[in-house]
Amino acid sequence: MIFEPYDIIVVGAGHSGCEAAAAAANLGSRVLLVTMDLRLFASMSCNPAMGGVAKGQIVREIDALGGYSGIVSDRTMIQFRMLNKSKGPAMWSPRCQSDKMMFSAEWRRMLEKTSNLDFWQDTVTGLIIEGDQVRGVRTLMGGDIHSKAVVLSNGTFLNGIIHIGEKHFSGGRMGENASYGITEQLKEAGFESKRLKTGTPVRIDGRTIDFSKLIEQKGDDDVVGFSYIEPFRIQKQRSCWIAHTSLKVHETLRKGFKYSPMFNGRIQGVGPRYCPSIEDKIERFSGKDSHQLFVEPEGWNVEEYYLNGFSSSLPDDIQYEALRQIEGFENAKIYRPGYAIEYDYFPPEQLHHSLETRLVHGLFFAGQINGTTGYEEAAGQGLMAGINAHRVIHDLEPLVLSRSQAYIGVLIDDLITKGVDEPYRMFTSRAEYRILLRQDNADSRLTAMSYEMGLAKEDRYQALLRKQDKVSEIINCLSEAYVHPEEVNTLLERNQSSVIDQKVRVSNLLLRPQIALNQLIETLPFLSEKFNLSDRFTKECLEEAEIQIKYESYINKEYELAEKLSRLENVKLPSDFDYHQLTSLSYESREKLIRYKPETLGQASRISGISPADISVLAIFLGR
Ligand SMILES: Cc1cc2nc3c(=O)[nH]c(=O)nc-3n(C[C@H](O)[C@H](O)[C@H](O)COP(=O)(O)OP(=O)(O)OC[C@H]3O[C@@H](n4cnc5c(N)ncnc54)[C@H](O)[C@@H]3O)c2cc1C
Structure with missing residues (x-):
């Protein structure tokens, strides 16, 4: 097969x-997406499901930047919930259940409508590297395909091994081949690679579940969605x-522990601590008699259900026996058992913040290959890898989002300055500027x-201007x-907020935690005439205005702090800096600085083990 050279080749059609x-x-780059199976996009x-705590914020950021995940999620959702609505707005997190098949089909439809993008179904077996520059990929069927940059996003496929009890076999996901050759070649070229693992639960035939014994969880009445421009709402x-x-279920599962x-x-690879398997939970929280599980439909028109919280790599007969001891599942039949998968990843300290590798120019890594877990991450x-691959081949400065600009900035900065020792998942607690990084x-x-x-x-930008004006x-x-x-004291008394004895500005009342803007609108005719609460756009703008007024002082404080710390981000550390000579730094700090090679003083300050005193030493040395 003869291909014209591309600007960028992306390997893997995962998220x-x-x-x-x-x-x-x-x-505007000419892109080829090479993937093993063109029936499976994202x-x-x-x-x-898409979104969730901190992950929902990431999907909204992707959408705000012009990515597709938010739009695809909106068009294919079967349920929507805004999580943490009882907490402050920094914690509000959109999450949806998705129709899995539609999600994949919609991604394909969107990509096929995208100009400059070609597709090729094949397995990439290696990279074409000349000196320290990537020049394309080698494939099983199509031979060599040349490009100026390559984005590797192989997910869990590199040397993937699937485990179910004592059974284990090669695979990138259940029913799909693993990928060989890339890890081996990159290790030869000087890259470090390690193993991680993740797992998934059993899928159940909904026709055999007794839903009358389960607790129903409905979606929100008010579906907000993810995309800022998508008018579609289910x-x-x-x-x-x-x-x-129950304890009985746990006992049954324990029978399988030896297998x-x-x-x-x-399994040698480390699994996600925050997304543990059911056997892990039973072992770690042995005092707990019961664990909560969520039974999630896989689509509009299918009977397949996903049992969230029951991820397992125990033998399939043990999984099945334990499942049938859960109330409501006494007669359950399964479509497939849970399993664990072990795969190679490349410790992300080997990347620049642009996601380009430090060793090979034009080569970018993105996704699970960097040690993360989750579709949104x-x-x-x-x-970001797609943006920066485009920018590097056009000699443009990389786009690096800061920690105060986006969760995506926090994610990439964490990966590169701290590395991972287990699959990295985003949490709100990882962000220091949570009130700035709202959904x-x-x-x-x-x-x-x-x-x-x-x-x-243009449409997205105009939508932003319209919203900001409103x-x-x-x-x-x-x-x-x-x-x-006399207009408002009844409401204030009802909400246990002190009454007023003279006129006050409406915005001042909003500073009170007990008073919500929609209550004021419902109480004050001059406001309800002006703002129609049943209009979606107005409602969204009212919510944002209310947050800005209520949390103004916190928001300003975080801006000030971010501004102060951003000064450290502007102090560049020379890439060839010899940290050995700085003996006033602790030994640990020197080791870490040599390993992580931070590009700025700000990045150095976030490496665990580097103290503020070490930062002062570096700053003094750099003449600051
Ligand atoms: C069993 C299992 C359980 C998981 N559990 C969870 C969980 O509990 N929570 C969670 O948040 N996430 C979980 N994940 C992870 C989640 O699926 C991933 O984080 C996410 O899909 C990663 O996206 P990605 O784009 O990096 O890779 P993937 O979605 O894995 O996509 C990789 C793509 O690359 C293609 N590919 C690979 N190698 C080649 C090659 N050599 N040539 C051509 N194409 C190639 C594949 O065909 C695929 O299309 C799980 C994944 C698996 C497999």
Whole structure:
């Protein structure tokens, strides 16, 4: 097969590869997406859901930057919930259940509508590297295909081994081949690679579940969605269900422990601590009599259910026996057992913040290959790798998002300055500027920048301007309008907030934690005439205006802190800096600085084990 050279080749059509291909092609590069199976775009290897705590924020950021994950999620969701709504807005996190098959099909449809993007179904077996520059890929069928940059997003496929009890066999995912050759070649070229593992639960035939014994979990009445420009909102939703394990279930599972590849040492890779298998949970929390499980439908028109929380690599007969001891599952039949998969990843300290490798120019890594877990984490990296692969071949400075700009910035900075010792998953606690990185304002944080760069298109930018105008109009109105005691004291008393004895600005009342803007609108006719709560756009803008007023002082404080710390980000550390000579640094610090090679003083300050005193030493040495 003869291919014309491409600008960029993306290997793997997982969540990261799809975003990378879309971003690079939309920026104008000629892109080829090579993947093993063109029927599986952004396949959901595990749970049929997008978003969740901190992950939902990432999907909104991807959308704000002009990526596709938010739009695809909106079009294929079967249930939507805004998690943590009872907490402060920094914690609000959109999450949806997705129709797995539709999700994949919609991704394919979106990519096939994207200009500059070609597809080729094949297995990449190696890279073409000349000196320290990547020149393309080697494939099983198509031979050599040349390009100026390559994004590797192989997910869990590199030397993947699937484990179910004592059975183990090669595979990249259940029913799909593993990938060989790439790890071996890169190790030869000087890269370090290690093993990680992840797991997935049993899938159940819904016709055999007794739902009357489970607790129903409906979606929100108000579906917010992920995309800032997508007008599509589902009209009906499918429910999820809650079930519980019992001591009897745990006893049955324990019978299989001696065959467990995790406990008998056959699995060497480290698994995700925050997403443990059921056997892990039973072992670690042995005092707990029961664990909560979520029963999640895999689509609109299928009877397959995913049992969230029951991930396992125990023998399939043990999984089945234990499942049938859970209330509601007495007669359950399964479509497939849970399994664990072990795979190669490349410790991400080997990357620049652009996701380009330090060893080979033009070679980018994105997604699970960097030691992360999760569709959203993968998609966020893919988007950035696609953007930066485009920028590097056009001699443009890389786009690096800061920790105060985006969760994607936190994610990539954590990977590169701290590395991973287990599959990395995003949490809100990883971000120091949570009140800045809210799900509602990802467009304000990122869209203008993406528009200037050429990725976010005119419609998205205009939508942002429209929203910002409306929010400013609301804030001005609430700051200028006064309310009198007789208009509002009944509401204040009802909400156990002190009454007023003279007129006050509406915005001042909003500073009280007990008072919500929608209550004021419902109480004050001059506001309800002005702002129609049943209009979706107005409602979204009111919510953002309310957050900006209520949390203004916190927001300003975080901006100030981010601004102060950003000064450290501007102090560059020379790449050939000899840390050995700085004997006033602790030995540990020197070792870490040599290993992680931070590019700025800010990055150095976030490496664990590097103290503020070490940063001062470096700053003094650099003449600061
Ligand atoms: C069993 C299992 C359980 C999981 N459990 C969880 C979980 O509990 N929670 C969670 O958040 N995430 C989980 N994940 C992880 C989640 O699926 C991934 O984080 C996410 O899909 C990674 O996206 P990616 O784009 O990096 O790779 P993937 O989605 O894995 O996609 C990789 C793509 O690369 C292609 N490919 C690979 N090698 C080659 C090659 N040599 N040539 C051509 N194409 C190639 C594959 O065909 C595939 O399309 C699990 C994954 C698996 C497999």
